[in-house]
Amino acid sequence: MKSKIGLMLKKELRETFRDKKSLSMMLIIPILIPLMVLGMSALFENQMKADENKYKTIGIAYEVDEVEKGILETLGIEAVYGEVEDLSEQYKNHEIDLYITKKDNAYTINGTNRTSTSYASALVENYIEAYKQYLQTDYLKDKDIDPDEVMNIVTLDRNITEEENFFSSYVTVYALLFIIMAITVSATYPATDTTAGEKERGTLETLLTFPIKSKDIIVGKFLSVSISAAITGFLGLLLMEGALYLSSNMFTIYEGVNLMLSPLNLVIVSLVILSFSLLISGLCIAIASKCKTFKEAQSALTPLNFISVFPGMIAFMMEVKSSRILSMIPFINVTTVFTDLTNGIVDWLNIALMFISTIVVIVIVLWLIIRQYKSEKVLFTN
C-alpha cells in the first residue's frame, strides 16, 4: 500500500509539472542568472578600463626635458604646463587630475584623496620611476660602470595569488543571492496554486473528504513546492557555475582568481539551497493557505520576495561580518555564509547554526499549517 504522503506528492507534482505557469517560473528564472553574471562582469571590466584610461591629465609646474617628454608621451599622460597657482586652480575645477611641483631634484605630487587623483598618482609614480632609472643609468655610463652590475643586484618578482578579489566575490555573492530570489519566486506560484488556488477551484473540499490526515496533505503539498523550488535553485547553481567559468576566461578583472566554487563550497551551497527551498516553501504555503483566492495569495506573498533577498543584500553591501547570532537569523544567515565561502572561510559552527535555525523555523511553520488544515477555517476563511 502506498503512503498517503507519497500519493499526495505524486498528485501535486503532476499538477505542478502540467501547469505551464509553474513550469515557466521554475525553469525560466534561472536562465537570468548567467546573463546577470556575464553582464556584471562586462560592466566591471569596462568600468575598470575606463578608470585606467580616464584619469591621465597631469599638471606640471616645471620645465621638462626631452627625455621626460618622451616618457610622458609613452605613458599616455596628457601634460598641462603652468604656474603652481594656475594648476592649483585647475585642480580645484576638476580640469586636471593632479599636479606635480619640483624643487631641485625633489618632485611632489599634489592633490586630495579623490579617486581620479589616486589613479593619476599611479601613472605619475611610473613616470618618476622611469625618469629616475634613466638618470641613474646615464650617470653610471658616464663613470664607465655597467648599470646592470649596480642596478640589478637585487631583483623582485611578484608571485602573489589573489585570495580576495573584489569583483569575483561581488559577482559570486550576487549570483548566489539571485538564486535565492529565484527559489522564492519559483516557490510562490505552486504554493499559491496548491492552497488558495485549490480553494478557489473548489477541489479543496473534495480533498478534505478523502481519508487522509491533514498532516499527510500538508507534508505532500510542502514537499511538492519544495521540490519545485529546489529544482530552480540547483538549475540556477549549475548555470551560475557555467557563467563563472566563462567569465574567468573572458574578463581580465578575474586574472589570477579561481572564480568557480570549490567542491566543498559547492556541497555547502547545495545544502543551503535545499534548506532555503524547504524554508521558503513552508512560509509560502503558510501565508497562501490563509487567503481565499489565488490573487489575494499572490498579493500576500509579494513582500516575501523582497524579504528573502533584501536583508541579505544590505548585509553584504554593508560588509557585515558573519557571527553566531547572525547565523541564526533566517534570510541574513544565507548571505553571511555565502560571503564567508566566497572569501575562502568555512566556519562549520556558523553553518550548523544556520541549518539548525532553518529546521526550527520549518518545523514551527509546518505545525501551524497542519493546525490550520485541521480546522474548517481553511475552507471558509471568514
Added chain:
Amino acid sequence: MLKVENLKKKFIKQTSKNSKEEFYANKGISFEASDGKIIGILGPNGAGKSTLLRMIAGILEPTEGSIEYDGMTHEKDEIVIKKSLAFLSGNTKIYNSLSAYELLRMCAEIYEVPTNEIEKRIENISKTLEMDKFLYNRIENLSTGQTQRVNIARCLVHDPKYYILDEATSGLDIISSQIILDFIKGEKSKGKTILYSTHYMEEAENICDECLMINEGVIIKRGTPDEIKEYTKTTNLRDAFFKLIEGGKNEK
C-alpha cells in the same frame, strides 16, 4: 446505520464593517438513516441542507450534537468513517490537469483499494458509466456531463457504504441528471445508504424512501413522500412544502 442527533451549526456573519452577527444554519437536526434507504433532504436555497451534509461528511465541525456511523464518530474514527463515505455535490470539483484514469487510480489508492483490484474496478466503472471514450483524456477537456460522470466514478471506486449527495444534479442537463439518478437507484439496490439533498421536489418524490423537509435550519416535516402528501393534503411534494411553510408562518 447513520444516526444524527440534535445537530447545530453556528456561523459568524459580518453584517457591516465593524459588526458581526451569530446565526445558526442548523438549529438542532435529528434523524436516522437505515441501510439501503435513500433519504431526501429537501428545502429551498439557504435552508441549511449543504451545511448539514458537510457536517455529516466531516468537512465541517458541528457546534453541538453528534453524528454516528455504525456507532463510530468523526472525532475518534475520522479515517475509517471517511473510507466508507462518498461525498458529491454540485460544487464538487475535481483535478482538471489529471486524466479521468489518473484521478480514479489516485482515489482508489487513497481509499486503499487492494492493488490487484484497482484496474478491474476502473474498467468496470468505466463500462457502467460509458467512460471508455474519454477515460485517458484530461478532465479539463471534458464536457460538463462527462466531468460529472468522472465525479460519480470517483465516488464508486472505493465501493462506499454511504453516499452523501448535495445538489448533485444542480445545473446539469436532463441526460446527465438521469445518469446520476440511475446511479443512485443502482447503489440503493446494493444496500447502500444515500443522503440526497435537492431543491427539485419532483426528483426527490421519484427516488426517495423518506424525506426531511428543511426550512431555516430546522426539520419542518419528516416522512415518506406519500405520508407528507397525505399530511398536507396535497398531490405533490412541491405543494406540500409550500403548505408546510405557510403553516409554520401562521403558527408563528
